[in-house]
Amino acid sequence: MRIVTFNPFRTLGMPNVTYIKPENMLMEMDKIKEADYILFPEYWQVNTLVYGLKKKIFPNISTYQLGHNKVETTRVLQAIFPKNIPYTQITSKDRINIETIEEEFGYPLVAKEIKSSMGRGVFLVENREELKSYIETNESIYIQEKLPIDRDIRIVYVGDKVIGAYWRIAGEGQFHNNIAKGATYDYDNVPKEAIELVENVAKELNINHAGFDVVVVDNRLYILEYNVMFGNEGLRNMGISVEKYIYEYISRDPDFTPINPTFPRAS
Template sequence: MKLVSFNAFRTIGIPGVTYIKPDHMFKEIEVIKDADILLFPETWQVPTLVYGLKKAIFPNVETMLLGENKIEMTRVLQAITPQHVPYTEILASTEQNIIDILETFPFPFVAKEAKNSMGQGVFLIESEAQFRSYAEQNNALYVQEYLPNDGKDLRVCVIGDQIHAAYWRVGAEGAFLHNVAKGGEICNDFIPDDALDLVLSVAKSLSINHAGFDVIVSNGNYYILEFNVLFGNQGLRNEKTTVSEAIYQYILSQFVPPYPTAPAPGKIIS
């Protein structure tokens, strides 16, 4: 099986991988055409690889395209599981829409940027001045209700068609964000099975095969806040199977080469 990776870090430990820098895609186009599966392309590469060259990619096209934009992600989640999505308004950044949101949402509420991760671009809005400052910087107003919680959220990592790991991210006392990148701590105790069932059901419904889902518990209900395609590995260090091993086993289960192959040492095309 011939594997090409566009992200060396994400595919460390996968045997037989040839690494190509994304910017060198057209220089190495023949190698890419000859590959069986292309791993971790950047979003801008996906249309060319999938629709132009008809190549199989991992993560798959559904994961890549839905994971790129939080607004589109939220719209899809609203369509398939509205009871597990915070109340959300997505509007153009106009004066009338700003006024409407301020009349609709009590303080505090949450405003987000469409493309960001690791806690970046997520704001707790506690005043009109804060919201207008956010609105000046964003063409789209992406606003959600603030959900009271006990200071933590659940990160559920899906690889292939299975849950690879799940853990709580516990924020510092009084902190709005729970992300590890923002100082959150990891806890592996008392992971609720029904939350895992929810995430796996949503992932399968959307054909998501590599993502870290963020779930919050509020008033006895589970809410999916978002999912990140390139999730962090800080909470995965104690897992028996590494992420790269899980990816490789999933790829093997999905792709059967026409003849037996033996893993070859990976190589890099600079």
């Protein structure tokens, strides 16, 4: 069977994979049409591949669409899992009322840019001037309650199961729990209830490749967001190969018969 990837770094070691640069999609249309699976297209390619060319893609289209930005993710969680999402208001720059936000949230509060990752675009807002500054630079306004946390749990779901989970602990006095912002890993005592929540969410929403960020407050679980293109360093520290799980998952597709069904062993 033929596999095309648009991201070689996320498919390292997979057999029978052809890499095509995303910008060359139209020039490589014959290879794409012949492929049995398309891996890691960029978002702008997804509709053409799925609806135009009728191709199977990984991650699947619901994963891409619901994880496209924080607004899409939050709105579906508010509708389907309302008890597991922090109190959040999403509005536009021209409709926001600062007095209402202050009354509902108080300070500090959390403000986010709708497309960001690794802690970038997530701000701790402690007064009106900081809130005004955030509003001035964002057309879409995303305000969330500030939870009393110093860590979160990154839970990675690939295919049809959780493949790894670990704590990310913020540095002393720091706001962000992201490793890119100086947080550290802890692999012990991840609550099974958090893993079960992610499994339920992923299955209900048909998500098959995501890193979920979950926090625990007063024995209650909250999902902050999920990232389709999550970092793999924490999993590599656990000896987990995401690529192996992806290949095994697509190999179980009843319409997919790999030429070499054995994933290569690490040398």
